[in-house]
Amino acid sequence: xxxxxxxxxxxxxxxxxxxxxxxxxxxxxxxxxxxxxxxxxxxxxxxxxxxxxxxxxxxxxxxxxxxxxxxxxxxxxxxxxxxxxxxxxxxxxxxxxxxxxxxxxxxxxxxxxxxxxxxxxxxxxxxxxxxxxxxxxxxxxxxxxxxxxxxxxxxxxxxxxxxxxxxxxxxxxxxxxxxxxxxxxxxxxxxxxxxxxxxxxxxxxxxxxxxxxxxxxxxxxxxxxxxxxxxxxxxxxxxxxxxxxxxxxxxxxxxxxxxxxxxxxxxxxxxxxxxxxxxxxxxxxxxxxxxxxxxxxxxxxxxxxxxxxxxxxxxxxxxxxxxxxxxxxx
Ligand SMILES: Nc1ncnc2c1ncn2[C@@H]1O[C@H](COP(=O)(O)OP(=O)(O)OP(=O)(O)O)[C@@H](O)[C@H]1O
Numbered sequence: 001x002x003x004x005x006x007x008x009x010x011x012x013x014x015x016x017x018x019x020x021x022x023x024x025x026x027x028x029x030x031x032x033x034x035x036x037x038x039x040x041x042x043x044x045x046x047x048x049x050x051x052x053x054x055x056x057x058x059x060x061x062x063x064x065x066x067x068x069x070x071x072x073x074x075x076x077x078x079x080x081x082x083x084x085x086x087x088x089x090x091x092x093x094x095x096x097x098x099x100x101x102x103x104x105x106x107x108x109x110x111x112x113x114x115x116x117x118x119x120x121x122x123x124x125x126x127x128x129x130x131x132x133x134x135x136x137x138x139x140x141x142x143x144x145x146x147x148x149x150x151x152x153x154x155x156x157x158x159x160x161x162x163x164x165x166x167x168x169x170x171x172x173x174x175x176x177x178x179x180x181x182x183x184x185x186x187x188x189x190x191x192x193x194x195x196x197x198x199x200x201x202x203x204x205x206x207x208x209x210x211x212x213x214x215x216x217x218x219x220x221x222x223x224x225x226x227x228x229x230x231x232x233x234x235x236x237x238x239x240x241x242x243x244x245x246x247x248x249x250x251x252x253x254x255x256x257x258x259x260x261x262x263x264x265x266x267x268x269x270x271x272x273x274x275x276x277x278x279x280x281x282x283x284x285x286x287x288x289x290x291x292x293x294x295x296x297x298x299x300x301x302x303x304x305x306x307x308x309x310x311x312x313x314x315x316x317x318x319x320x321x322x323x324x325x326x327x328x329x330x
Pocket of ligand 1: 016021039040041042043044045046047048057058059199263264
């Protein structure tokens with residue numbers, strides 16, 4: 001494994017009763033970078049993230065390699081910031097005690113020292129009056145503050161990898177930005193790699209160094225965020241981008257990406273995106289495209305060289321319904 005890589009995933013497959021939901025995924029995560037995993041619901045983002053942590057649901061079978069395997073070091077070398085902070089915190093213990101317990105679970109320090117580290121960790125994520133707040137219970141924190149406390153918990157033992165699974169879904173935009181900033185700041189401070197699972201391209205644009213776009217359990221595109229967003233090479237990435245309001249001119253219908261992804265048990269032959277893809281050709285309906293190097297990124301698409309620029313144009317065929325265009329003042 002190259003020295004600038006914290007974690008290396010190769011040909012990861014996750015199945016339930018023999019049906020693969022993640023189908024041969026490979027990627028690396030590097031220190032002090034945020035790798036966003038993005039895609040529609042059911043793409044396999046959470047399963048992938050949870051495989052890194054060894055937290056897959058009962059019944060899941062896996063193959064492939066995750067190197068190093070950090071699953072035995074959860075809370076120390078790899079940690080989770082979940083969507084719902086309350087699920088990460090016990091309601092019956094003060095927040096500071098929980099952080100101190102996390103410290104003492106991996107290092108032999110006195111209670112007093114662990115407590116001091118807990119207060120410092122809360123202070124670092126911007127919890128005001130951290131000494132007093134350390135004695136408060138999770139329900140006494142606001143939503144944004146609670147999520148920052150979870151970030152303090154996830155980074156207090158200076159892990160190599162932090163996995164954040166939709167960490168801001170429950171928050172409003174201001175708090176979302178604040179939490180993602182704190183997460184990036186802590187990532188840098190402890191030298192961790194951050195794997196950020198999201199379905200939100202705005203979050204990807206503003207907070208990820210690289211982006212892994214997933215569709216139906218497979219890699220669609222992987223590369224530097226700025227480059228992928230400025231010029232997507234996979235039609236699916238372009239479709240996700242075209243669905244953002246800022247890419248949709250007035251009078252055009254939202255969302256641009258029509259239809260829904262296939263269920264793992266009902267995959268079409270060939271490229272799983274082909275039935276929704278405006279560029280699909282015969283080969284796309286018969287042969288599954290493998291990820292290949294394409295101008296500094298990985299793209300799994302038979303037709304990546306044929307994409308127009310801007311590729312979001314592919315998804316702009318549909319005018320808005322007449323009543324939206326012709327709305328008259330009452
Ligand atoms: N416990 C389970 N048992 C059976 N199948 C499952 C289970 N968990 C996930 N799957 C299958 O794996 C697919 C991918 O799940 P995953 O939670 O990784 O999707 P996701 O991309 O994170 O979606 P979302 O954004 O909705 O969380 C699901 O659509 C489902 O078909």
